[in-house]
Amino acid sequence: MVVRMVVxxxxxxxxxxxxxxxxxxxxxxxxxxxxxxxxxxxxxxHPARDVESEFSEVLGQRKLLRWTxxxxxxxxxxxxxxxxxxxxxxxxxxxxxxxxxxxxxxALVGFIEDLFAVLVLAGIITFAVIRLRSNPRREGRDSRFAxxxxxxxxLVLAGIxxxxxxxxxxxxxxxxxxDFPYPHGAFASQLVGGWLAPLGTGVNSVLETVFILAQLAxxxxxxxxxxxxxxxxxxxxxVNVLFSRRPDGLRGLEPMRSGGQVLDFEEADPDTDVFGLGxxxxxxxxxxxxxxxxxxCGRCQSQCPAWITGKPLSPKMVILDLRDHALAKAPYLLxxxxxxxxxxxxxxxxxxxxxxxxxxxxxxxxxxxxxxSCTNCGACVNECPVDIEHIDHxxxxxxxxxxxxxxFPQEAAGMLKNLENKGDPWGMGAARRAEWxxxxxxxxxxxxxxxxxxxEYLFWVxxxxxxxxxxxxxxxxxxxxxxxxxVNFAVLGPAETCTGDPARRIGNEFxxxxxxxxxxxxxxxARPRTIVASCPHCFNTIANEYPQLGGDYQVIHHTQLLSxxxxxxxxxxxxxxxxKITYHDPCFLGRHNKVYSPPREIMQxxxxxxxxxxxxxxxxxxxxxxxxxRMWMEERIGKRINTERIDEALTTDPDTISTGCPYCLVMLxxxxxxKKASGEAKDSLEVVDVAQLLARSVATPVPAPAATTDESxxxxxxxxxxxxxx
Ligand code: SF4
Ligand code: SF4
Numbered sequence: 001m002v003v004r005m006v007v008x009x010x011x012x013x014x015x016x017x018x019x020x021x022x023x024x025x026x027x028x029x030x031x032x033x034x035x036x037x038x039x040x041x042x043x044x045x046h047p048a049r050d051v052e053s054e055f056s057e058v059l060g061q062r063k064l065l066r067w068t069x070x071x072x073x074x075x076x077x078x079x080x081x082x083x084x085x086x087x088x089x090x091x092x093x094x095x096x097x098x099x100x101x102x103x104x105x106x107a108l109v110g111f112i113e114d115l116f117a118v119l120v121l122a123g124i125i126t127f128a129v130i131r132l133r134s135n136p137r138r139e140g141r142d143s144r145f146a147x148x149x150x151x152x153x154x155l156v157l158a159g160i161x162x163x164x165x166x167x168x169x170x171x172x173x174x175x176x177x178x179d180f181p182y183p184h185g186a187f188a189s190q191l192v193g194g195w196l197a198p199l200g201t202g203v204n205s206v207l208e209t210v211f212i213l214a215q216l217a218x219x220x221x222x223x224x225x226x227x228x229x230x231x232x233x234x235x236x237x238x239v240n241v242l243f244s245r246r247p248d249g250l251r252g253l254e255p256m257r258s259g260g261q262v263l264d265f266e267e268a269d270p271d272t273d274v275f276g277l278g279x280x281x282x283x284x285x286x287x288x289x290x291x292x293x294x295x296x297c298g299r300c301q302s303q304c305p306a307w308i309t310g311k312p313l314s315p316k317m318v319i320l321d322l323r324d325h326a327l328a329k330a331p332y333l334l335x336x337x338x339x340x341x342x343x344x345x346x347x348x349x350x351x352x353x354x355x356x357x358x359x360x361x362x363x364x365x366x367x368x369x370x371x372x373s374c375t376n377c378g379a380c381v382n383e384c385p386v387d388i389e390h391i392d393h394x395x396x397x398x399x400x401x402x403x404x405x406x407x408f409p410q411e412a413a414g415m416l417k418n419l420e421n422k423g424d425p426w427g428m429g430a431a432r433r434a435e436w437x438x439x440x441x442x443x444x445x446x447x448x449x450x451x452x453x454x455x456e457y458l459f460w461v462x463x464x465x466x467x468x469x470x471x472x473x474x475x476x477x478x479x480x481x482x483x484x485x486x487v488n489f490a491v492l493g494p495a496e497t498c499t500g501d502p503a504r505r506i507g508n509e510f511x512x513x514x515x516x517x518x519x520x521x522x523x524x525x526a527r528p529r530t531i532v533a534s535c536p537h538c539f540n541t542i543a544n545e546y547p548q549l550g551g552d553y554q555v556i557h558h559t560q561l562l563s564x565x566x567x568x569x570x571x572x573x574x575x576x577x578x579x580k581i582t583y584h585d586p587c588f589l590g591r592h593n594k595v596y597s598p599p600r601e602i603m604q605x606x607x608x609x610x611x612x613x614x615x616x617x618x619x620x621x622x623x624x625x626x627x628x629x630r631m632w633m634e635e636r637i638g639k640r641i642n643t644e645r646i647d648e649a650l651t652t653d654p655d656t657i658s659t660g661c662p663y664c665l666v667m668l669x670x671x672x673x674x675k676k677a678s679g680e681a682k683d684s685l686e687v688v689d690v691a692q693l694l695a696r697s698v699a700t701p702v703p704a705p706a707a708t709t710d711e712s713x714x715x716x717x718x719x720x721x722x723x724x725x726x
Pocket of ligand 1: 304315373376378379381391
């Protein structure tokens, strides 16, 4: 009894000391990051919302349960450990030969403990099977565990197995020595007790002591191991979820911050301020916490269009590479003085000298091709069970490369110059923004100054909608439908300029802010009741990013308005369209802004349409490849993302592919053109906006716009654009 107590307490003191020292060191590393006062303020101002997130995401395992089998296995394991924490108390009370007050007598408690012990076992067996079936050695990059530390994962599974095994053995032995507190209900312990009974009371008494100590040793060892491994997420995940952006890390990008304050370009000094993420210590403590929280589950990687099409970007590997670098550089960050730094081992100094973004030759932590491959589609953020904010981190590194290093894909330089000088990516200029209206059989009101009180909607046309041939057809269809429905709307015409989305997403915050300020000035003057945007990128920027600069507006997407007009009987689809149509979810409409139903509702209302979903749809929709300013960069590595998407669409044998975004229209249209040329798609296959479908059915002929471009141009690097060099 005394030996049991002394050994148990000694193990506890050693384990707590080791784990505590490691956690203290990790906390100091976190403090080496930039402050993030906005995260603390958000929690203080919305405590109820954050409590709800903790309940749904941490306790309820909401995001994990989207993946049914691994989700249930994880939930069993997680809930099991919460319940089995009671048995840890029991093990300690057993050290002192005491009964834990209130717990050791209720048969129900004994039953629940055993039930969860069995469920945890079932959970880890499921995990083992999943890991054996999705083995990176066999599946290569198709395995979501490719690049994860699989050895540590197996150690953890073995550790959890030992926790449960030692628990059931000491409880079984206790039944035979008469020490077991539960008269009945603990079915698994009774089963094990039955197996051990023939050994006699003396042996069972020894087994009881040995396995109580073994259980404590395993739990304490596991606790120490957690602080040195990816299983740190057991501790950090609830904190990371608490301080994550609400409602999620999608929609708008984070503003540029230096020292916790939003950067003011007028005052900023590149020598003293943080301009994007150029060093690991430029990340905020929340960014560093993201790195410490990654579970290496690979859910993000499995959904990433860049990774799936063979590019070097894996959102998981970005986080893991940053984490490994942060830990390796930590002694340098914590050294405190130049003198102390000089005494550091060479490998730490070498690590500290690595550029955050750089090629293999430069010993960069993250290869430039990694950050420039991202389409900002949001699949990673949407999937991540612990709310890691990959897009902000990639965006932060892009900002530094763009603004400080001037190192970005040079084919995008023309787009940036055009935005700066002409206000649209193609450099066509404001005067041509009204061309799309030519030939319409009604007049589109062009606003100047404040809109009249009777104007219900300001139709935000967007650069593509005004200037790109295929998107112009959508714009004319929307305007015609609004006119048919008797909606009082107006457009800004030449007063509209690019929202700045491509500049912001490529990392040029300076150009973005310039364009955004101009638009906010125009919109504040117009004072629209509601803005209806046809481009999801414009929609996202005005709705979610302009508020960061003081522009607060009510914004909807055209599919939301059109579906409402159909539902209200103001538009009646009459003509039958006897076609199989598959709808492609634009990432910035669907995943970023959760608009999934309205486009589908419109299609349902068109007689004759047979709507059919692709396998990857709605929140699991697959990107067209244009977001994150990828529209203006060459796609040199791997399979083209738009081709991958069209290959999937073709599996549904569609007559038409519909969408709700001008970027998607161009990217998918180009891939379809290539498929037609190679004979893989039928000549009649079209890519259209849902508004065009509705306009056809409402039977108002929409006159064709005057052409400005050759539609056979390839997307990427401005190739599909009206006039890439202005
Ligand atoms: S946003 Fe999309 S492309 Fe970028 S890392 Fe995430 S999943 Fe990959
Ligand atoms: S970033 Fe999130 S989804 Fe990706 S591996 Fe880490 S925990 Fe999993």
